[in-house]
Amino acid sequence: MIYLDNAATTFPKAPGTLERALERYRELGVSPGRGNHDLAMRASDAVDEVRTKVAAFFGAPDPDRVAFGANATDALNTAILGLVHPGDHVVATRLEHNSVLRPLHHLAEAGVITWDAAPFDERGVVTADAVEALLRPSTRLVVMTHASNVIGTVQPVREVAAVCAARGIPLVVDAAQSAGQVPIDMAAMGISALAFTGHKSLYGPSGIGGLVVMPDLEIATSRFGGTGMDSASLVHTQSYPLRLEAGTLNLLGVLGLGEGLDFVSAEGVAVIHEREAALLTRLRDGLGALDGVTLYLADGELTDRVAVLACSVAGVHPQDVGAILDGDYDIAVRVGVHCAPLVHRELRTIDRGAVRFSLGAFTTEAEVDAAIDAMRAIAEPC
Amino acid sequence: MADTTARSRVARLVAGRSVYFDDEGFFWDPDDWSEEAALELARERGMDGLDEVQWRVIRFMRGWYNHHGRAPMNKDLKAGTELTLLELERLFPDGIKLGARVLAGLPNPKTCLD
Numbered sequence: 001m002i003y004l005d006n007a008a009t010t011f012p013k014a015p016g017t018l019e020r021a022l023e024r025y026r027e028l029g030v031s032p033g034r035g036n037h038d039l040a041m042r043a044s045d046a047v048d049e050v051r052t053k054v055a056a057f058f059g060a061p062d063p064d065r066v067a068f069g070a071n072a073t074d075a076l077n078t079a080i081l082g083l084v085h086p087g088d089h090v091v092a093t094r095l096e097h098n099s100v101l102r103p104l105h106h107l108a109e110a111g112v113i114t115w116d117a118a119p120f121d122e123r124g125v126v127t128a129d130a131v132e133a134l135l136r137p138s139t140r141l142v143v144m145t146h147a148s149n150v151i152g153t154v155q156p157v158r159e160v161a162a163v164c165a166a167r168g169i170p171l172v173v174d175a176a177q178s179a180g181q182v183p184i185d186m187a188a189m190g191i192s193a194l195a196f197t198g199h200k201s202l203y204g205p206s207g208i209g210g211l212v213v214m215p216d217l218e219i220a221t222s223r224f225g226g227t228g229m230d231s232a233s234l235v236h237t238q239s240y241p242l243r244l245e246a247g248t249l250n251l252l253g254v255l256g257l258g259e260g261l262d263f264v265s266a267e268g269v270a271v272i273h274e275r276e277a278a279l280l281t282r283l284r285d286g287l288g289a290l291d292g293v294t295l296y297l298a299d300g301e302l303t304d305r306v307a308v309l310a311c312s313v314a315g316v317h318p319q320d321v322g323a324i325l326d327g328d329y330d331i332a333v334r335v336g337v338h339c340a341p342l343v344h345r346e347l348r349t350i351d352r353g354a355v356r357f358s359l360g361a362f363t364t365e366a367e368v369d370a371a372i373d374a375m376r377a378i379a380e381p382c
Numbered sequence: 383m384a385d386t387t388a389r390s391r392v393a394r395l396v397a398g399r400s401v402y403f404d405d406e407g408f409f410w411d412p413d414d415w416s417e418e419a420a421l422e423l424a425r426e427r428g429m430d431g432l433d434e435v436q437w438r439v440i441r442f443m444r445g446w447y448n449h450h451g452r453a454p455m456n457k458d459l460k461a462g463t464e465l466t467l468l469e470l471e472r473l474f475p476d477g478i479k480l481g482a483r484v485l486a487g488l489p490n491p492k493t494c495l496d
Contacts, residue, residue, distance in 0.1 A: 316471060316477060317477050317478070317479050317480055319478075319479045319491065320467075320471050320477045320478045320479050323456045323459075323467050323478055323479075324466075324467040324468050324471060324478075326456045326457075326467075327456030327457055327459060327460045327466070327467040328460065328466045328467050328468055377468065378468060378471075382472050
C-alpha cells in the first residue's frame with residue numbers, strides 16, 4: 001500500500017517506537033501521580049520526562065506548563081474556553097480547521113463572543129496586516145494555524161505574534177500539521193500557547209496531544225475533576241499542568257509520544273522537512289503537468305510548506321478519485337473538505353471538496369511517481 | 383459567521399411515488415429505491431436506460447448494502463463487479479458516487495468522508 005494520507009495521521013510509525021512504548025507501559029502502566037507507591041511515582045516520572053521533551057522540542061521554558069490532552073482539538077478547546085470571557089472578540093483565520101472554527105462558532109452562537117476570520121492571500125498566507133486589520137479594542141485572543149491542513153502553507157506566526165504582543169493579546173497557535181515538520185521555538189516566535197497532537201508528524205499514537213503554555217499566560221480551567229492533588233478540596237487544582245488536566249492521563253499515549261519525539265529529534269525536523277519538500281515538489285511538478293488536474297495554491301517554491309497538496313480532476317468527483325486511487329492502485333489519500341470549510345469556500349471547492357496528498361517521513365520517490373502515474377490514468381480523457 | 387452548510391431534503395415524484403432526496407440527489411431512505419426509480423433517474427441523466435453491466439453493478443451494490451448494512455468498500459466493489467473502479471467511473475456518466483451509487487439507491491457517503 002502507498003500511504004499518502006499522513007496529514008490525517010502518519011502511518012506507519014517509526015520502527016520500534018510503539019513496541020518500546022508498550023514495553024514501558026507493561027512495566028509501569030499504573031495511574032501516574034496517584035497514590036504513594038513506587039510504581040505510581042515511576043509512572044509520574046515517566047510522564048514528566050515526556051513533558052520535558054515536549055517543552056524542549058517547542059522552545060518552551062517550563063515543562064510544568066505542558067498539559068496533556070487527547071489531541072490538538074482537545075488542546076485548542078482548553079485554550080479557547082480558558083481564555084475568553086463574555087463580550088470578548090476573537091480573531092482567527094480562514095485557514096483554520098474545525099478544531100478552531102467550531103469552538104468559536106459555538107461560543108458565538110451562545111452569545112459569549114464575537115469573532116472574525118482573517119483572509120489568506122493568493123499565496124495561501126494570512127499576513128500580519130490581515131490579522132491586525134481585524135483587531136478591536138475588545139479583542140482578547142488571536143488563534144491561528146501554523147500550517148494549513150489543506151494547502152500546506154506555513155503562516156507568518158512570528159509577525160502575527162509581534163502584532164499581538166504590541167497590544168497585549170495572547171496568540172494561540174494550532175501546530176497540528178506543523179509540529180515535527182517545521183521547527184518551532186515558542187519563545188523566539190512569541191507564541192503564547194501552542195496546541196499539538198502526537199499522532200501526526202510527531203509519529204506518536206493517536207489519542208495524545210497537548211497544550212504548551214508560556215509563563216506569562218494564565219488559562220482558566222474549563223474541565224474539572226480528579227488530579228491526584230488537593231483531593232480534599234472541591235476546587236480543581238490550580239497549579240500547572242494539573243490546572244488544565246482532569247482525570248487519569250493516557251499514559252500509553254504519553255510514552256508513545258515520547259518515543260515519537262525521540263525519532264523526530266534524532267532524524268532532525270529540518271532534515272525531515274527538506275526531504276518532504278523535495279518529494280512534494282516532485283509530486284507538484286508531476287501532477288501539474290497533467291491535463292485536467294487542477295492544483296490549489298501550489299505555485300512557486302514549496303519550502304515554506306508542510307508536505308500537503310490539494311488538487312482536483314476535471315469531470316471526476318474527488319470522492320471517486322479517492323476511491324479509484326484506493327481500489328485500483330492501493331494508494332490512500334484524503335478527499336472531502338478536510339474539516340476546513342472556510343478554505344474550501346475560498347478555493348470554490350466547498351461543494352465537492354478536493355483530493356489531498358500528504359507525505360510523511362517514510363514516503364519514497366517511487367511512491368510519489370506511482371501516484372502521478374495513477375492520476376495520469378484517472379485524468380486521461382475516456 | 384453564519385453556518386450555511388446544513389443538509390436538506392426535498393420530495394419529488396419518481397416512478398409514480400413521492401420520494402425524498404438529499405441535496406446531492408441521493409435517496410434519503412434507501413428503502414424508497416426501486417428498479418423503476420433507477421431507470422427514471424438514469425433517463426433524467428441522459429442515459430438511454432441501463433444496460434446489463436450497469437444493472438449488474440447496481441444489483442451488486444444493493445445486495446451488498448442489504449446484506450452488510452453499508453456500501454461495499456472500494457476493493458469489495460472491484461472484486462464484486464469484476465471491474466476496475468476506473469472502469470466503473472466511466473460506466474456511469476456521473477461516475478461512481480453520483481452515478482452508480484445514486485442509481486443503486488445507497489446512502490450519501492458525504493457525512494463520513496468530509
